[in-house]
Amino acid sequence: MNLDFKAILKTIEDADVITLYRHTHPDCDALSSQNGLCSWIKTNFPEKRVYRLGAETTDQTVYPPSDTVDEDTIRTSIAIVLDTGNKERIDDQRYAFAKQVIKIDHHPNLDPYGTQNYVCEEAAATCEILTSFFASCENQIMNHEIATYLYKGLLTDTLCFRTSNTTQHTLEMAAKLASYNLAIPELNRELFDVSCKTFHFSNWIRSNTQLFGEHLAYVIIPEAIQHEYNISASSARNRIDEIGHVKEFSIWALFTEKTVDGHKLYDGSLRSKTAIINTIANQYHGGGHKNASGVKDLTENDLQNLLKDLYKVSN
Numbered sequence: 199m200n201l202d203f204k205a206i207l208k209t210i211e212d213a214d215v216i217t218l219y220r221h222t223h224p225d226c227d228a229l230s231s232q233n234g235l236c237s238w239i240k241t242n243f244p245e246k247r248v249y250r251l252g253a254e255t256t257d258q259t260v261y262p263p264s265d266t267v268d269e270d271t272i273r274t275s276i277a278i279v280l281d282t283g284n285k286e287r288i289d290d291q292r293y294a295f296a297k298q299v300i301k302i303d304h305h306p307n308l309d310p311y312g313t314q315n316y317v318c319e320e321a322a323a324t325c326e327i328l329t330s331f332f333a334s335c336e337n338q339i340m341n342h343e344i345a346t347y348l349y350k351g352l353l354t355d356t357l358c359f360r361t362s363n364t365t366q367h368t369l370e371m372a373a374k375l376a377s378y379n380l381a382i383p384e385l386n387r388e389l390f391d392v393s394c395k396t397f398h399f400s401n402w403i404r405s406n407t408q409l410f411g412e413h414l415a416y417v418i419i420p421e422a423i424q425h426e427y428n429i430s431a432s433s434a435r436n437r438i439d440e441i442g443h444v445k446e447f448s449i450w451a452l453f454t455e456k457t458v459d460g461h462k463l464y465d466g467s468l469r470s471k472t473a474i475i476n477t478i479a480n481q482y483h484g485g486g487h488k489n490a491s492g493v494k495d496l497t498e499n500d501l502q503n504l505l506k507d508l509y510k511v512s513n
């Protein structure tokens with residue numbers, strides 16, 4: 199990993215107050231990198247005041263609730279923003295009041311909003327970058343709790359080391375974390391076992407998947423179905439893997455319907471095996487990684503145009 203972590207260690211050592219941020223609609227990589235870094239700082243620098251900000255949570259697994267922080271405290275702090283490509287996505291825009299902003303991320307660095315930016319697009323997860331950072335620190339302690347957080351982020355962002363950005367380095371970092379006596383089978387179950395209701399919802403997704411041409415698969419989940427299965431739109435989009443990993447599909451997309459001011463709009467998750475789709479997602483209020491992106495607030499017309507654009511790169 200081509201990052202020099204000396205300056206960030208120095209900045210943390212020099213700070214009295216540190217505020218930690220993650221992206222909106224947080225996934226396990228966002229929450230794990232935030233909680234893992236918090237735990238690492240508290241373990242190694244117990245005199246420092248560290249706060250984790252962010253209003254939203256995930257229902258995939260349990261993380262401690264966020265901290266409550268006033269604006270004056272943020273003004274005295276250095277901000278570290280994790281797993282967040284652009285400033286609009288930072289959950290708690292008061293990060294901008296901080297004395298310094300450090301960005302640690304693995305999304306394309308289109309918005310280098312940090313006063314220090316530690317961005318490695320080749321990393322499969324922000325937790326992979328943090329593992330590298332912690333391993334580079336000779337005098338600091340790692341422990342089971344920190345390793346468990348980071349492993350969760352690594353495992354979920356790579357879908358159990360199956361995504362195209364899983365590399366030798368990813369697996370080396372996972373092995374380092376595993377050396378802290380991780381409960382690997384239990385973590386797998388905690389993160390990936392689904393409820394019976396979700397199992398049936400997965401059947402609905404598979405039964406209602408449509409093809410656009412031969413290699414583009416997509417499914418649109420109406421609001422009524424989200425209600426019927428009692429699943430939030432973001433959790434529904436997280437089931438996108440149900441239609442992935444099919445030999446014939448090179449791109450797959452899952453959209454959730456919502457009603458805004460009486461109009462139907464759609465948010466979507468997009469995945470591909472090799473086609474570059476984030477440049478397309480960028481044109482539809484979205485973005486992300488080369489092979490894993492999201493879009494939002496699409497009209498019916500936008501959705502049809504997006505499918506046409508995806509179809510063009512699906513062969």
Ligand SMILES: [Mn+2]
Pocket residue numbers: 227228281304322323324355
């Ligand atoms: Mn991530």
